Amino acid sequence: MDKRTSSHDRVIAQRQTEGWMFLAEALRDLRTTGAVAPSGKALARALTEPVLAQSAYPLAVLEAGAGTGPVTRALIPQLSRGSRLDIVEANPRFARRLNKIVAAHPSLMGPAGRALVHQSLVEEFETPHLYDVIVSGLPLTNFAPDQVERIMNRFMQLLHPGGTLTYFAYLGTRRARSLTASRSESRRHAAVDEVMAGFQRTYAVKRSTVWANLPPAHVWHLQRPLVPADAPLAPRPEEARR
Structure with a gap:
């Protein structure tokens, strides 16, 4: 067995292990896990696109809700030396696995x-x-x-002016929930959509669709403005001299 075959087999085994781990956590609490499978490679690429676009420079990057780490593994190779990566994960079992992923990349x-x-x-x-x-x-x-509103506000607070937030939303979730959810659950979902739509109207700069994911997903890019919309205008030079 050559090194390439061995490496490929390890990657396959790792993905299978992570898939089963993710499924086990989803069965434990689907509400906080959110899916029954980790994000695919195409979705990870779309989510990390702003990092890749600036990969020549040291960056400060925050990953929230990293799960078993498929996006983390896509992020790390894109970061130049001197970058900072903070990974926030509430699930203790996922957090332990993420620590192992980070430990395997001493360059950071x-x-x-x-x-x-x-x-x-x-x-x-x-x-x-x-x-x-x-x-x-x-x-x-x-x-x-x-x-959701607290989380989104916190994200915008944590961005440098001009910084980018990326996140995804699965396609078809509203229709699926409308067929199976209770009336109160449908109202909750509609209210979350309304909160997210407000942030999208204010901050969105890009939306793309990743069809090569299970299920397909929209990826949103939101950007914190360089100058707040309600900031007072700077005085004109002649006014400043008065």
């Missing part, structure tokens, strides 16, 4: 760059840092509307 460790896993809810995550890119794998459509 040390004084020039850091990669840290934080077991926490993202809305409770405290940090002095701002981020160039935030990548979210959180199943927002499964949460209460007020929690």
